[in-house]
Amino acid sequence: MKSFGRLYTDHQPRFSVAPMMDWTDRHCRAFHRQLSLHALLYTEMVTTGAVIHGDRDHLLGFSSLEHPVAFQLGGSDPTHMAEAAKIVADFGYDEVNINVGCPSDRVQSGRFGACLMEEPDLVAACVAAMKEAVDIPVTVKCRIGVDDQDTEAALDTMAGATFAAGSDALWVHARKAWLQGLSPKENRDIPPLDYDRVLRLKARFQDKFIGVNGGLQSLDDAVLFMETLDGIMLGRAAYHTPQIMGEVDRRVYGGTAADVSPWEAVKAHMHYLEEQLSRGVKLAHMTRHMLGVFHGRPGARSWRRILTVEAIKPGAGLEVVESALAAVSPADAGLEAAE
Incomplete structure (x- = not known):
């Protein structure tokens, strides 16, 4: 290491x-x-x-x-x-x-x-x-x-x-x-x-x-x-x-790669969420830390609402995060996906 x-x-x-x-x-x-x-x-x-x-x-x-x-x-x-x-x-x-x-x-x-x-x-x-x-x-x-x-x-x-x-x-x-x-x-x-x-x-x-x-x-x-x-x-x-x-x-560090967008971060995080869910971790214990990632962007309120309401339900899985992502503005999603 x-x-x-x-x-x-x-x-x-x-x-x-x-x-x-x-x-x-x-x-x-x-x-x-x-x-x-x-x-x-x-x-x-x-x-x-x-x-x-x-x-x-x-x-x-x-x-x-x-x-x-x-x-x-x-x-x-x-x-x-x-x-x-x-x-x-x-x-x-x-x-x-x-x-x-x-x-x-x-x-x-x-x-x-x-x-x-x-x-x-x-x-x-x-x-x-x-x-x-x-x-x-x-x-x-x-x-x-x-x-x-x-x-x-x-x-x-x-x-x-x-x-x-x-x-x-x-x-x-x-x-x-x-x-x-x-x-x-x-x-x-x-x-x-x-x-x-x-x-x-x-x-x-x-x-x-x-x-x-x-x-x-x-x-x-x-x-x-x-x-x-x-x-x-x-x-x-x-x-x-x-x-x-x-x-x-x-x-801060002088990197040359493009900034990481909220879309990229959430999508990259799916593997971690899936792994932890398989170990019995409740989805809400993880998604509560993700609520603010779309702050100021179209669809941010829907993102927070879906995660807050749906993630606490028994058996909640990745489909909740995918649904919340779909609620973010399509125009914004297309922009982020193209970066």
Whole structure:
């Protein structure tokens, strides 16, 4: 298997899809891969306890077509983080990432996520232990600070500690997280974005891989950072309008092939859907990640309606997806089919 991890030494990968709970599962990632060959895809966060003691095939299993794919861990005990990282590496993941950004109460009570912004030395100890345990890249995804922290000092300290411990990359969500008084949903929007803070961090750590996340609504927004930062990470925009990923290989990686259209992506994905259906996976568990792919195109509403209503029915199969495809504007279909 190709060693995707070494790309960090060449300041790659430059584009990734953020880890998102309940969204970026294996079926989501498999569909996103149909749109981009090169984007780095992240799993949902999984705790060290679940990785070590849970159903590993269920929690860590993935399709080989997903590469390059990174696994995000939640935890703060260096020994457990190293043990879990070893399990992740043995499963074939291309990277293991430490969550230092999630603000939920459950995460805080477990002493991981955004609250670790206040414990940079502990995060660094986790990085060091994981680097000792695995050969794949170990990275960190963090906030610019939490609560009343000075974001200049907090982010510089986190970056300095984790890079000194051997972290291969730092992905920064360019918002503070408020651990008291705001819900996780509010933490995605209310704290103001501060991209300039991430740019100042890069100016200080010029030889380190630093990527930005948070509030990027389109690929147009994201590529503005390509000349300054090493990585751009989209979350909700990539999930709700996945067709933008069809442009990633050309616009971000300099590919010469034509952009992947929604039609091409769905048709290419049929083989995966058929294979998973044969294993007993429910169609709706897979098609829920495909609802937005025709966003803004004639027939998009019918596409969503058919998948939403029909895919949940017992025995639903590929005919549902084919019916939904037929509902997209024939003119649009002909254009896409000709590309």
